[in-house]
Amino acid sequence: MAATADITLGFMPLFDSAVLIAASEKGFVADEGLSVQLVRETSWANIRDRIAVGHFQAAHMLAPMPIASNLGLTPLSLDLVAPFALGLGGNAVTVSRSLWDRMAADGAGPGTDPSANGTALKRVVERRRDAGESPLRFAVVHPFSGHNYELRYWLAGCGIDPESHVEIVVVPPPLMADALSSGAIDGFCVGEPWNSVAVASHVGRIVTTKASIWRLSPEKVLGVSALFASENRPALDALLRALYRSSVWCGEGANHEELAALMSASAYLDQPREKLMPILTGRLRLGDGATGDIPEFFVPHAKGATFPWQSHALWFYSQMVRWGHTPHSAALAERARDTYRPDIYRQALKPIAAPMPGANMKVEGALTVAAPVGASERGLVLGPDGFFDGRIFDPDRLDDYLASQR
Amino acid sequence: MTRRDLTILVIDENAIRASIIEEGLRDAGHNRVSIVHDVHGVGRVIERLQPDVIVIDLENPNRDLLESMFQLSRSVKRPIAMFVDRSDSSMIEAAIDAGVSAYVVDGLRQERVKSILDMAISRFNAFSRMERELAEARSELADRKVIDRAKGILMKSRGISEEEAYKLLRTTAMNQNRKIAEIAQSLVLAAGLLEDP
Numbered sequence: 176m177a178a179t180a181d182i183t184l185g186f187m188p189l190f191d192s193a194v195l196i197a198a199s200e201k202g203f204v205a206d207e208g209l210s211v212q213l214v215r216e217t218s219w220a221n222i223r224d225r226i227a228v229g230h231f232q233a234a235h236m237l238a239p240m241p242i243a244s245n246l247g248l249t250p251l252s253l254d255l256v257a258p259f260a261l262g263l264g265g266n267a268v269t270v271s272r273s274l275w276d277r278m279a280a281d282g283a284g285p286g287t288d289p290s291a292n293g294t295a296l297k298r299v300v301e302r303r304r305d306a307g308e309s310p311l312r313f314a315v316v317h318p319f320s321g322h323n324y325e326l327r328y329w330l331a332g333c334g335i336d337p338e339s340h341v342e343i344v345v346v347p348p349p350l351m352a353d354a355l356s357s358g359a360i361d362g363f364c365v366g367e368p369w370n371s372v373a374v375a376s377h378v379g380r381i382v383t384t385k386a387s388i389w390r391l392s393p394e395k396v397l398g399v400s401a402l403f404a405s406e407n408r409p410a411l412d413a414l415l416r417a418l419y420r421s422s423v424w425c426g427e428g429a430n431h432e433e434l435a436a437l438m439s440a441s442a443y444l445d446q447p448r449e450k451l452m453p454i455l456t457g458r459l460r461l462g463d464g465a466t467g468d469i470p471e472f473f474v475p476h477a478k479g480a481t482f483p484w485q486s487h488a489l490w491f492y493s494q495m496v497r498w499g500h501t502p503h504s505a506a507l508a509e510r511a512r513d514t515y516r517p518d519i520y521r522q523a524l525k526p527i528a529a530p531m532p533g534a535n536m537k538v539e540g541a542l543t544v545a546a547p548v549g550a551s552e553r554g555l556v557l558g559p560d561g562f563f564d565g566r567i568f569d570p571d572r573l574d575d576y577l578a579s580q581r
Numbered sequence: 582m583t584r585r586d587l588t589i590l591v592i593d594e595n596a597i598r599a600s601i602i603e604e605g606l607r608d609a610g611h612n613r614v615s616i617v618h619d620v621h622g623v624g625r626v627i628e629r630l631q632p633d634v635i636v637i638d639l640e641n642p643n644r645d646l647l648e649s650m651f652q653l654s655r656s657v658k659r660p661i662a663m664f665v666d667r668s669d670s671s672m673i674e675a676a677i678d679a680g681v682s683a684y685v686v687d688g689l690r691q692e693r694v695k696s697i698l699d700m701a702i703s704r705f706n707a708f709s710r711m712e713r714e715l716a717e718a719r720s721e722l723a724d725r726k727v728i729d730r731a732k733g734i735l736m737k738s739r740g741i742s743e744e745e746a747y748k749l750l751r752t753t754a755m756n757q758n759r760k761i762a763e764i765a766q767s768l769v770l771a772a773g774l775l776e777d778p
Contacts, residue, residue, distance in 0.1 A: 218644040224682065228674045250648065296758070318649045345649035347642040359621070 180403075180410035183212045184274045185222045185234035188444050189348065189366050190454050191395045192235045193434060194261050194475055198421035200437055206420075207413040215442070218347065219317050220250075226400050227251045232407075233263065233414070236398035239491040242514045243319040244398075244502050254401035257488070258519035259415050261395040263474035263480045264420070265454055266385035267370040268329070270362035271355050274299065274311065275462065277382035287467050289334055289383040289563040293333030296382070301339050309338075314346035314354060314363040321385070323496040326364040329388045334566040338498070355379050365452035366394070367473070368446055375450065380462030386472050389540070391480075391560045393487040396515075404519065412523035419481060419524055426476030431455045479532055479557050484517040486536040486570040493573060497580045508573055530555040539568040586705065587689075588613040590632035591728045592620060605665060609696065614678045618710040624650055634694060636701050639677065646710065658698065672698065679705040724762035731765035734772045 186192040198204050204211045214231065216222050223235045223244065234314040241255035267287075270278065278284075281302075285296035298313060315322040327337040346354050348369045354360045356378040362386075363369075373379030380466065385392060397418065399518055404411050424430055435503070438444050442453065449520055453459045457472035474480045492511035495501040517535040534547050542558025562568075567577055587673060589611055593599035599616045606614045615630055617623055620643035627635070627650065637644060672695070679702045685694050700702045727748065735746035750768075 195744070204594075217640055217642045220644040220648055221639055224673070224677050228670070228677050230677070317645050345646045347645060349642065 180232070181210045181212070182232045182410060182414060183214060183230060185214050185216050185231040187216055187222065187223055187235055188220065189235075189395075190368060190438060190444065190451060191262050191473070191475075192233075192368060192443070192479075192493075193425050193438055194418055194422045195235055195397075195432060196443055197425050197437065198417045201421065201424055203417040203420040203424070204414070207417045208380050209410065209417060211414070211417075223249060223418060224251060225256070226398070227253050229465045231400075232396055232403040233399040234410075236396055237317055237320040237322075238393045238396050238487065239319040239321065239324065239495070240317070241396065241398040242488055242491055242511045243495070245508060245510055245514045247493075248495075248501055249319065254577050255398045255514065256401050256516045256519065257396040257398055257483050257514055258411070258516040258523070259397040259403070259418055260393060260481050260483050260487075261397060261418075262425075262473060262475040263393060263478065264384075264471060265384045265392045265394050266325065266364055266366045267381045267459070268326060268362060268364045268383045269351075269355070269370045269373050269462075270296075271358070271360075271380040272377070272462070273378060274361045275382070277302075278382070279463075283382065284463075285465050287381060287383045287387055287461065287469065289329055289387045290333070292382045293329055293335070296330075297334050300335050304340070309483075310341050312342045312359075314344050314351060314360045314365075316348055316359045316365055317345060318500070319495075321364070321392070321491075323366040324491060324498075325385055325388050325392065325417050327498060328494065329383065329563070332562075332566075337369070345509075352376055352378055368444070368450045370460060371450055371453050372446075374460050374462045377462075381459060381467065384459075384467070384469050384472060386457075386469050387563060389560075389562050391471060391558065393477050393484070393491075396483060406517075411519065415520060415523035416527055419527070419529055420475040422481050426474070445540060455571050458509040477556070479555055481520075482532060483517050483520055484535070484537060485512045485515045485517060486539055486568070488512050488515040489573060490539055490568050493568070493576055493580070496577055503577060512570075532557070536570045538570070540565075541567055541569075586613045587611060587633045587697070588630055589615070589634045589636065590627065590630055591616045592623065592635065592637040592641065592643075592647070595638065596704070598638070600641045601708055602701055602704050605700045606697065607760055609700055614618055620646060623647065629720065633686045634697055636697075636774070637682055637684075638705075639682055644682065647684070675702050679703075680709070681705045688699045724760075724765075725764055727769055731768045734768060738772075 184195060186195050199211055199213055219237060220581040225231045226234055241257045243250045245251050277299045278295040281295040281298040283292045313326060317325055330337045335341060346360065348365050351365050351369050352373040355373055370381050374381060399411060399505045424526050425434055435448045435455060437449055438447040439446055453474045459467045459469060461467050489512050492508055496503040501507060521531060540560060540562045542560050544559055545556050546558050547554050547556050589606055591602050592600050596618055603614050603616055618665040629766055637647060655741050676698060681701050683698050731750060732743055735749060736743060737743060750764055754764045
């Protein structure tokens with residue numbers, strides 16, 4: 176069946192828009208008979224506003240953004256659905272050279288181990304407090320972002336209270352390295368290439384990664400206006416098939432050079448290609464001459480990276496409750512969970528026999544080794560997916576998890 | 582009338598546009614208008630001014646920073662919300678089309694803010710129109726220059742008059758269904774390639 180709706184898709188110039196851009200550039204969108212226009216934006220607020228007024232039907236979104244919108248936590252809150260995830264991982268935490276020197280003196284390094292480096296950071300935080308120095312200031316890209324919640328999870332897991340021991344502010348990704356070098360901030364959590372940019376200009380040291388804080392964790396989703404989704408299902412289904420095929424292409428190691436070249440174009444990231452390879456290889460220059468080889472640093476396709484797990488939605492919700500961003504009730508939890516729409520994903524991808532997991536939720540952090548799952552003819556392998564502190568998130572026991580967090 | 586003057590903060594990296602907005606606000610009788618071009622340190626400015634209305638351009642990547650200050654920061658004491666009531670969707674649309682957004686202190690009466698936003702929208706639109714016209718004027722000038730050069734090349738290589746050269750360009754453009762400036766551009770390019778190095 177022909178899906179005729181024209182779709183305008185907003186995206187931010189970040190590497191994890193790759194699946195959207197390759198879907199258009201490599202012809203996967205055209206193969207589905209769709210007409211999709213990609214529009215680059217300058218802020219997540221613009222993306223939200225332009226979906227609200229109907230300029231965009233769908234967009235690249237921070238994974239907690241549609242949840243926050245549906246919970247009424249953002250201006251111009253409107254109903255959104257997230258039927259497709261745009262990969263796993265891709266972020267890192269970088270600190271200034273001077274903070275790194277103090278952390279190193281307190282036992283940090285040589286690698287990116289979140290426990291060792293977090294313990295060193297805690298010692299620095301305590302020394303600063305004892306000396307009457309101002310709290311360290313960390314930046315994230317948006318309040319409702321994976322960055323904010325994984326940074327807070329890491330800090331809290333290392334005994335640093337993100338509310339009182341440090342200050343967390345918002346800075347747009349391209350301005351992070353400058354803010355670090357000017358001393359406006361002491362560290363940040365951001366997606367690539369912005370950590371590598373700070374390292375290359377000798378202003379920062381990567382201390383840990385999203386993949387080490389929570390391996391195979393959610394980062395961006397395709398956010399779709401709920402109204403558009405209900406009125407244009409054939410078009411949305413076709414778009415998801417194009418995105419799925421694009422994710423397969425993006426995930427192939429043989430295509431990585433081409434993908435990096437594609438993303439480096441001035442219309443997209445406008446960054447040199449070399450700076451875009453570390454996110455794909457996981458081989459990052461950390462600063463101070465050290466290099467990291469991070470397994471599954473960014474995963475665009477494998478390990479169920481495009482499936483909108485409702486357990487991911489509930490984990491983000493649990494962190495929103497934890498940090499006082501939303502009150503908690505069973506109804507709100509349900510609203511958060513149902514923002515992610517595996518039912519749309521399953522129906523859209525049925526015709527192309529994409530491998531599917533059996534359930535819509537999983538126990539996060541439970542897989543210590545890679546495990547084949549699912550009922551489809553072609554197999555799907557998930558995990559390992561552990562949190563750095565060894566804790567487990569069982570979405571069926573949300574209240575217990577919430578109670579244990581604070 | 583005992584109505585207190587509203588304090589308005591305009592955040593715009595484009596200095597010309599910011600001053601156009603400021604002028605409009607002053608013409609409308611608003612005397613407490615401040616302008617910030619650089620969002621760096623805007624938190625302190627907001628703390629000091631305690632603005633009732635904040636106007637920001639949509640190209641500004643710091644909109645997320647600004648909104649996060651309203652949501653999370655302790656430095657902004659008064660609750661600030663996005664500019665309009667959700668029911669007024671035509672105004673949201675007009676603002677976003679124009680490329681401007683505004684934030685207002687909670688509890689401010691709609692009609693007081695509406696006139697400010699209406700003014701910002703019309704000034705933003707006027708500014709875009711001006712920019713477009715300027716770009717068109719620039720390209721017209723560039724077109725005229727390239728046509729003059731092409732005429733010169735034809736006059737020299739074919740030994741024809743200026744009028745004949747122009748006619749030749751125009752006929753070629755008509756036959757190929759292209760603009761005269763495009764034909765002239767191709768001719769200048771080709772002549773450049775054929776020239777002795």
